[in-house]
Amino acid sequence: MEYDRDPSYVQLVTDIAEKFTEYSASLTADDLTISSITKTVLIHWNFSTADVIFPLIAALLIFALKQIIQVILNAIDLTNFKPVDAKKLPESVFQLIIYSGLWILETKIVLDNDFLVSPSKTFHNWSEKREEPMPTDAYWLYITVIGFYIQALVCCILVDERRKDTHVMILHHIATLFLVVFSFGMRFWAIGCLVLFCHDICDIFLDISKLFLYFQNRIVCSKPTWYICEIAKSISFALFVLSWVWFRFNLYPRKAIYGAAYHSMVQIDGGPPVYPFYSFLLMTIQVMHIYWFIFIFKLLLKILTGEKMRDTRENEEVENSEKKTD
Template sequence: MPESAWKFLFYLGAWSYSTYLLFGTDYPFFHDPPSVFYDWKPGMAVPRDIAVAYVLQGSFYGHSIYATLYLDAWRKDSVVMLVHHVVTLVLIVSSYAFRYHKVGILVLFLHDISDVQLEFTKLNVYFKSRGGAHHRLHALAADLGCLSFCLSWFWFRLYWFPLKVLYATSYCSLRSVPDIPFYFFFNVLLLLLTLMNLYWFLYIVAFAAKVLTGQVRELKDVREYDTAEAPSPKPRKAEKPLRNGLVKDKRF
């Protein structure tokens, strides 16, 4: 629960700020994706409001690599999640360094909304059964959150992301800047991000199939292990026996 609460607060704030940049300012990136490359120049100045978003997101994903390994619950997709955090951090740092920050804001906006809904849903799943009672309000919020999460994942990450971001980076970038540097580097990373979005969408489809066939009656995160089968991300060191052949009791 604390893990989901922390992520929900961060993603809600980060997505709200990205939404403000795209719809509350004069930036036309969402409605006109090719505009992210219209006036591109190497070493161009990064607006302060966009730089703030980059500092926050870069710090978060740098921390997330450590958190996935040592703090968060280990899940069935934790290895893919770790790769995702590394790819995202590389994209954030490199897009800032090479001044592709305009398309970066668009990428962050299209991804963070799904994480807001995921963590909101998980929080309500945890809250609906507590104190020996079933709380219908949290159960309803979890069901609605799950539905909106599934729809937003498809719409934002699998429809709008290729339509707006990949179209701008793979096609429009060459039309605006024919010799644009690091073309293949950034597009390969963005394509890898798309493949990971498809990978996680399979979890969504698998969960929906189990619900429709009656295999799952209770809303839960299908990526999580049962308590008895949860593995550790790192193997535990073997206990060293004492001179008398016994193993030292850690309580003493």
């Protein structure tokens, strides 16, 4: 097993800047035109009819799973839950199942291919491998992820109740779909699997924390159960914060971003197609991580000072209803 050196953050910035400078120096004015960029993408684009149909089927199956979970939980007596929590419970259970399944598969792919210890392998022999069929596990991971975000986008627009962050979530789903579909079509599947691996684990701990919060907030909750939920909720939220710091602030930039922006230039003569565009997208995600973590950190401070944890994504009407119920 070969190990790539893990750069310091300073070395990461320095190395990437060097490769960007090297790539820019090789460009001509014609390379920067829209027609030239479009032509480059179309030359390397690899998307069959099956690649369109399978994600749509996956979206329907995932939506069906969501409805089944809803039916099962609705069959259970949830009158002891606060109305707003009873509405959100199925969504958290659904997301916990989906993200757990995806991350298990992502972990298998990343470890089987040594992408975590050797990110340079994500672009090794890419020019030859892009013409070959994707590995089965990676292919179906992409199909499932695309299907999941298709159903998430449709549900967010047409099915789900409007929340304070609905428009933000719509933009998030569109951006995620674009990035995943783009990496799929360009056959950047290896670096894509590494990117997904660095993200989905955080959502697992977040949804676990939410579930314990809903159980703790029940109208009738014994003291022992309340304290158990309090401890479990706090541990889950702490793991969410720690996983965010470790996976999104450590592994993501030093493995995924470095792999895409530095190793790709080393592994591919002249760099991968649309190199600056794809690298910029991944770096933009890191900026979003920092932005979101500011809110997470503020929430963490509130919890440490004894303020009650709550899910703040309800719309104002639901919040007012909850206050009247209390």
